[in-house]
Amino acid sequence: AGDEVIVPAYTYAATALAVYHIGAKPVIVDVKDDFTIDPDTISKAITSKTKAVIPVDIAGYPADYDSIRAVISSPEALRQFTPNSKKQEKLGRILLLSDAAHSLGAKYKGLPMGHAADITVFSFHAVKNITTAEGGAIALNLPKSIDQEKEYKEMRLMTLNGQTKDAYTKTKAGGWKYDIVLGGLKVNMPDVLAAIGLAQIRKYNNFLLPERKRVAKTYERLLKPYNWALLPCLENDSTETSYHIYPLRIKNITEAQRDMIINEISHHKVAVNVHFIPLPMLTFFKQMGYCINDYPNAYKNYCCEISLPIYPQLDDSQVQLVVDTLVNAYNKVVL
Structure with missing residues (x-):
């Protein structure tokens, strides 16, 4: 409680509501002429409560991630950073979380989106470049101080009620027994929707x-x-x-x-x-x-x-x- 997350004023409401729904405060800052978050306004908004910054790649054009990283890695930002969890202690700074709902296939400094931030979230909503009707994908690019494989496994558990086995695994002979190890949600992508997305991914770079x-x-x-x-x-x-x-x-x-x-x-x-x-x-x-x-x-x-x-x-x-x-x-x- 009391954590703050910096978000741009120019974005869809979901960016800030994601912050609100976990009990943190969205701190809204202004943007540049290219619609993306202004690193100078980020610098002025950082406090000891700031735990993350969420740049948004409006229209598919990447934000200025290098400048944002410079801000959150500055001596002043590091001095103010106050971790409230073991994961925040391991990270040791403000998290850079990219709202890349629009920018699947975009490039930043020659690399595809997914490399620019610690965590990148893509959307496969019905109106996006690739659609699975709803849902999306999360790309992890965390520093070496964080065990990415462990984070990935935990995130998979969280999408299926914190359950140790998915439905397919439970149908195997003798595989009925499971455990609930986390207070997760039921937000996994159905296989049929994933198949629709995979069909588009195969022709995304060469056609779509x-x-x-x-x-x-x-x-x-x-x-x-x-x-x-x-x-x-x-x-x-x-x-x-x-x-x-x-x-x-x-x-x-x-x-x-x-x-x-x-x-x-x-x-x-x-x-x-x-x-x-x-x-x-x-x-x-x-x-x-x-x-x-x-x-x-x-x-x-x-x-x-x-x-x-x-x-x-x-x-x-x-x-x-x-x-x-x-x-x-x-x-x-x-x-």
Whole structure:
């Protein structure tokens, strides 16, 4: 009780609610222009109660993990770190936990996501690049002071009620006896859903991801001539997005104008979205005392953001239609 976890203002509510549901306090900080958490705001938010930082790879573009690591490994952060468990003592610093719900297949400094943080959590929700309808995957990249194999086994136990045998093992002749060794949950992925995910994984790098990249690059080419279009960063040195979302921002418009543009687009049967409403604008977090005025960059990004459709089956003519519809809507609302 009393532990704090730093999360960005610009994310879906699940990031902060995961903190809330284990009895810790989400400490919300502002983001950079690329939607990812601002390392400078992390530094200012660290206290002796801070146990973890959760960067979020919005739209699939990785956060600045090197700068975040530098912050949590700084002498001041290490001095303030106060472990409350044996695992925290072994780690010896603030945990870096990546919310990579959007960034499966993204690269950070030339390596696939899963290497950048201590723990990386991917989502296989219905709208993600790979889906198992629900569920996800966890990648462990803990320091040598932590026994990763032991952590993995414990996490597997936790997903099946803390039970020492799964259902298949119990059906073996004479294998009925089991024990409950942890206060776990029933959150394991059903085999049939895992099979659906595996089928997509087999063609992800060679088909699904390249097709998403094609769509994003086509948007980039078609929108580049418009000086009102703030295009998202897709690649930068050895860092590359997963092309999960194409988060376009429009210069010098208000939130109301953005909403009017979306409404106009919808009249032409083109579905666009907004990712996301910043946490301090949501009732639950406002009731916790958070105010969007304290997160100017999060609001600046939100009020002019429109997520354009991006999926492998979207052909170039359809991408052109989306752009034409967007341009016409902009002209009608703004000009």
